[in-house]
Amino acid sequence: QKRTRPRSDAHRGLPLPPGPTPLPIVGNFFDIPSKLPWVTYTKWAEKYGDIVYMRVFDQPIIILNALGPVVDLFEKRAPNYSDRLLTPMVTLMGWDWNMVVLGYGPLWRRHRRAFHQYFNRMAVNTYEPQLREAAKKLLKRLYHEPKAFAHHLEYTFAENILSLVYGIQVAEKDDLHIASAARALAASAAGFNLGAWWIDFMPFLKYVPSWMPGAGFKRMAVGCRPDAAAMKIDTWQSMRTDSPYTPVAVKLSERYAHLDGEAYAEEERIAQNVAGMAYAGGTDTTVAALQSFFQAMVLYPEVLKRAQQELERVVGPNRLPDFLDRPNLPYINAICKECMRWQTVVPLGFGHRVATDDEYAGFFIPKGTVVWQNTWAILHDPERYPDPEAFFPERFIKDGQLNPDVTDPSVVAFGGGRRICPGRFFSDLSLFINVACIVHVFNITPAVDEQGNMVRTLPSMESTALSHPSPFPCTVRPRSKFAELLL
Numbered sequence: 001q002k003r004t005r006p007r008s009d010a011h012r013g014l015p016l017p018p019g020p021t022p023l024p025i026v027g028n029f030f031d032i033p034s035k036l037p038w039v040t041y042t043k044w045a046e047k048y049g050d051i052v053y054m055r056v057f058d059q060p061i062i063i064l065n066a067l068g069p070v071v072d073l074f075e076k077r078a079p080n081y082s083d084r085l086l087t088p089m090v091t092l093m094g095w096d097w098n099m100v101v102l103g104y105g106p107l108w109r110r111h112r113r114a115f116h117q118y119f120n121r122m123a124v125n126t127y128e129p130q131l132r133e134a135a136k137k138l139l140k141r142l143y144h145e146p147k148a149f150a151h152h153l154e155y156t157f158a159e160n161i162l163s164l165v166y167g168i169q170v171a172e173k174d175d176l177h178i179a180s181a182a183r184a185l186a187a188s189a190a191g192f193n194l195g196a197w198w199i200d201f202m203p204f205l206k207y208v209p210s211w212m213p214g215a216g217f218k219r220m221a222v223g224c225r226p227d228a229a230a231m232k233i234d235t236w237q238s239m240r241t242d243s244p245y246t247p248v249a250v251k252l253s254e255r256y257a258h259l260d261g262e263a264y265a266e267e268e269r270i271a272q273n274v275a276g277m278a279y280a281g282g283t284d285t286t287v288a289a290l291q292s293f294f295q296a297m298v299l300y301p302e303v304l305k306r307a308q309q310e311l312e313r314v315v316g317p318n319r320l321p322d323f324l325d326r327p328n329l330p331y332i333n334a335i336c337k338e339c340m341r342w343q344t345v346v347p348l349g350f351g352h353r354v355a356t357d358d359e360y361a362g363f364f365i366p367k368g369t370v371v372w373q374n375t376w377a378i379l380h381d382p383e384r385y386p387d388p389e390a391f392f393p394e395r396f397i398k399d400g401q402l403n404p405d406v407t408d409p410s411v412v413a414f415g416g417g418r419r420i421c422p423g424r425f426f427s428d429l430s431l432f433i434n435v436a437c438i439v440h441v442f443n444i445t446p447a448v449d450e451q452g453n454m455v456r457t458l459p460s461m462e463s464t465a466l467s468h469p470s471p472f473p474c475t476v477r478p479r480s481k482f483a484e485l486l487l
């Protein structure tokens with residue numbers, strides 16, 4: 001029996017969606033788990049249904065645990081479900097220039113349009129040469145220093161996006177731009193982890209002095225400010241025009257070169273935000289999916305073998321895979337899809353704020369509610385994806401081809417409606433080329449300790465907003481002499 005909340009006139013006579021019982025003042029503050037909240041919300045769905053309501057202090061929150069309501073609200077009612085809540089934590093951390101947190105309106109639209117111009121489905125195809133080069137660089141780094149595979153992924157992706165967006169050529173090691181971005185992103189992940197679950201809904205905490213016991217979050221947030229600002233300003237100021245191709249930032253600045261005064265300043269701010277966001281978005285996200293890929297290859301050796309056989313057949317031993325091969329590589333494509341599903345990179349999407357009071361499925365949805373989509377739940381729904389905890393690319397294949405009847409995880413993994421991730425086409429290309437090249441060249445097997453015993457790896461996710469596997473070791477070795485020659 002579902003429990004619903006009392007009707008009231010303010011609610012147009014409709015109940016709020018069901019959810020855990022709130023306490024006075026704090027509401028459901030103590031119900032929000034600090035670890036893997038998406039798993040708890042999935043369990044709540046069994047008790048309360050696909051639409052779960054809670055309140056943390058004064059902030060109403062809804063979790064959508066199924067694809068139907070996500071499409072109905074984020075897509076079909078997009079004008080009402082595309083706003084954001086700019087929380088105190090984000091402002092404290094100096095991340096408020098970031099278009100992810102911009103309210104729905106003309107300023108967001110201008111950012112979005114500029115971003116789309118350089119990252120739409122067609123535009124990203126022009127980045128293939130750079131993506132190919134970056135993948136090759138990654139292979140070399142993996143060859144020379146295989147134990148540091150997680151670091152190489154992060155470094156090479158940051159390097160590639162810095163070059164693509166700003167034309168900046170980074171140092172081979174310990175680059176200052178990359179170090180600063182890594183600090184800003186790590187702090188924001190940690191801050192968001194704290195913030196999303198509780199601090200963000202306690203606006204008065206903004207006024208707690210940072211020296212007070214328990215105010216470590218504030219010191220951390222303030223400490224991250226210079227790096228968050230540097231991601232936008234220092235990189236912009238280091239923009240290079242002498243690279244062999246025109247960087248996105250240069251193209252962005254050409255758009256308003258004819259303006260002056262305040263109009264120029266405003267366009268420049270937008271361009272800086274867009275470039276900064278491409279940099280921030282392009283650094284950690286696809287990397288997390290690739291880290292899951294490494295973990296999957298350790299745990300599922302038969303998948304790696306099958307993928308290598310497909311590449312041997314289609315690409316052969318004398319060259320690396322390329323984008324043109326993609327239509328002939330259904331199994332590699334299926335692995336990419338499974339990487340987007342298995343250890344969901346953004347497990348709860350990003351909250352959409354409701355602009356005006358609404359009704360849905362017989363429930364009242366108050367204005368100001370922040371609606372989160374439980375992407376992890378949707379991508380681990382056993383009816384859609386049987387045995388969802390298994391990494392099983394075959395689920396996307398039928399008669400040797402990709403099966404169009406199985407929901408493509410990217411329909412959900414990148415969020416929904418008008419706020420859907422505008423970096424998804426770029427991410428898709430880079431995931432494909434890296435997976436294909438790594439599989440073609442390397443065997444990825446469990447690590448071996450000093451006594452020669454195999455180190456056991458268990459799949460496990462970090463509890464951050466942008467999740468990735470918990471650190472694990474593995475052995476990365478060229479498959480053969482032929483493979484080594486490709487490097």
Ligand code: HEM
Pocket residue numbers: 099100101112115119277278279280281282283285286289345346349350351352413414415416417418419420421422423424426427
């Ligand atoms: C595995 C890769 C990625 C995943 C899973 C991912 C996921 C997401 C999600 C869930 C959102 C929020 C969508 C919503 O509100 O419903 C988002 C927003 C965004 N992402 Fe991504 N993303 C990825 C890669 C990228 C890349 C590579 C870039 C940049 C090149 C990027 C740039 C952005 C931007 C700018 C937004 C804000 C959109 C807005 O608020 O209007 N993302 N992403």
